[in-house]
Amino acid sequence: MMDNIFKKILMRTLKIKHGLPVLLNKVDFVMFPARAMAKMVQKVGEDLGETYLNRLGYDAGLMVAKEFVESLNWVEKGLALRIKSIFTMFEVMGFGKIDLKLWDTKESRILLHLINHPVIIYGIKLFGKRERICSFYMGIFSAHAHYELKVNGCNLIETQCISRGAPYCEWSYNYFKKTGEKKKKKKSR
Amino acid sequence: MVKEEKEDSSLFDELMAKNILVSTDKNYLILFKNISISMYGARAWAFTLQQIALKKGEKYIFDLGYLMGKDSAEEVNETFKKLGVFLSKEIKKITSIIEATGFGITEITSYIPKKRVELKIIKNPILEFGKELYGEKSDICLFYAGVYSGFISNFLDLKDCKLAIKECISKGDKNCSFYYEK
Numbered sequence: 001m002m003d004n005i006f007k008k009i010l011m012r013t014l015k016i017k018h019g020l021p022v023l024l025n026k027v028d029f030v031m032f033p034a035r036a037m038a039k040m041v042q043k044v045g046e047d048l049g050e051t052y053l054n055r056l057g058y059d060a061g062l063m064v065a066k067e068f069v070e071s072l073n074w075v076e077k078g079l080a081l082r083i084k085s086i087f088t089m090f091e092v093m094g095f096g097k098i099d100l101k102l103w104d105t106k107e108s109r110i111l112l113h114l115i116n117h118p119v120i121i122y123g124i125k126l127f128g129k130r131e132r133i134c135s136f137y138m139g140i141f142s143a144h145a146h147y148e149l150k151v152n153g154c155n156l157i158e159t160q161c162i163s164r165g166a167p168y169c170e171w172s173y174n175y176f177k178k179t180g181e182k183k184k185k186k187k188s189r
Numbered sequence: 190m191v192k193e194e195k196e197d198s199s200l201f202d203e204l205m206a207k208n209i210l211v212s213t214d215k216n217y218l219i220l221f222k223n224i225s226i227s228m229y230g231a232r233a234w235a236f237t238l239q240q241i242a243l244k245k246g247e248k249y250i251f252d253l254g255y256l257m258g259k260d261s262a263e264e265v266n267e268t269f270k271k272l273g274v275f276l277s278k279e280i281k282k283i284t285s286i287i288e289a290t291g292f293g294i295t296e297i298t299s300y301i302p303k304k305r306v307e308l309k310i311i312k313n314p315i316l317e318f319g320k321e322l323y324g325e326k327s328d329i330c331l332f333y334a335g336v337y338s339g340f341i342s343n344f345l346d347l348k349d350c351k352l353a354i355k356e357c358i359s360k361g362d363k364n365c366s367f368y369y370e371k
Contacts, residue, residue, distance in 0.1 A: 020231055020314050021228060027230065028230070028231035028232065028314060028318075029228045029229065029230060029231055030228065030229050030230075030231045030234050030291055030315060031218070031226050031227070031228045031229075031290075031291035032226065032227060032228075032229065032257070032261070032290070032291050033220070033224045033225070033226065033260070033261045033264055033290055033291075034224075034225040034226060034227040035224070035225065035260060035261075035264055036256070036257040036258075036260040036261045036264070037227055037229075037257070039256055039257070039260050040253055040256055040257050043253065043256060044241060044253070047245065047249075048241075048244060048245070052244075056237060056240055056241075059236070059240070060229075060230065060233035060234075060236055060237045061233070063230060063232055063233040063236055064230035064232075064233045067230065067232065091217060092217060092218070093217070093218075093227075093228040094217045094218060094225070094226055094227035094228050095227070095228070116217065117227075118217055118225035118226070118227045119227045121225070122225070
């Protein structure tokens with residue numbers, strides 16, 4: 001069974017209005033079966049490329065980020081205190097479990113670990129190492145990190161991925177001095 | 190006003206109360222004990238679909254919708270099979286499944302097995318966002334024509350159904366409606 005706290009968050013924060021889930025009575029969402037979503041995103045990634053997919057995710061993520069800030073009155077000052085509950089809410093909504101390892105607005109650096117993202121899980125199950133879905137969600141998360149978490153110009157890169165055997169997807173911006181440092185280390189082992 | 194609020198929340202509350210929409214081991218939503226659910230900003234979804242349509246054209250966005258609708262319908266079928274539940278081909282049940290999987294409130298207004306079907310959208314706010322953002326240039330209804338075609342092909346005796354647009358809110362009609370005739 002779902003943890004009680006999660007069920008409470010869900011019932012309290014999400015309502016259905018006009019057939020759509022609405023977050024805190026203000027931001028409209030749409031829900032999908034994650035498997036169908038994975039197939040759709042993969043198809044777009046295969047046909048239009050990962051760079052396009054990442055950019056599309058970024059632009060869409062930016063729209064939602066702006067809606068959050070405007071509709072829910074999210075100000076930078078209070079965000080640090082609320083970040084854990086915001087991430088919990090996102091987890092319940094099917095954005096995966098985010099573990100924020102580093103968040104540095106001064107130096108514009110961020111490092112996060114992500115597990116249990118239902119669409120990415122299906123992407124890996126269905127397409128293995130060929131999956132392109134991570135690029136899309138990295139774009140979305142980059143936009144949120146840039147606009148809401150104030151990590152200026154955030155453009156996340158993948159430094160570890162579940163599809164290649166890691167325990168989580170590790171996404172970072174300005175964290176590793178050289179892009180792909182970890183991958184090189186792995187190869188040399 | 191109060192009545193409307195009650196009606197609006199009914200599906201979600203009902204799904205939660207009956208434990209149809211829960212999670213077992215992970216803290217995200219699972220529909221019918223098997224189907225993982227993910228959410229997406231509604232306006233951003235309209236934007237995403239329109240961008241893809243602009244880049245790849247009308248047929249592509251329809252086919253993308255078909256892919257999603259067909260897969261969602263297949264996953265529902267697989268789930269019910271696993272649960273040992275027989276899913277009758279009642280029109281009302283199909284529209285309930287479309288609604289529960291997040292693709293809006295629809296009504297099948299005409300159905301002749303193996304020959305003809307007509308489907309009307311009662312409520313799908315994504316189409317309204319499409320109209321708001323792109324006016325009559327919105328291609329979002331084509332995506333949903335694909336989604337519903339996927340469901341109908343799977344659930345009704347109309348294999349390879351490809352719905353065509355009959356009415357469209359972004360062109361000034363009151364509702365979006367689609368039809369298919371063999």
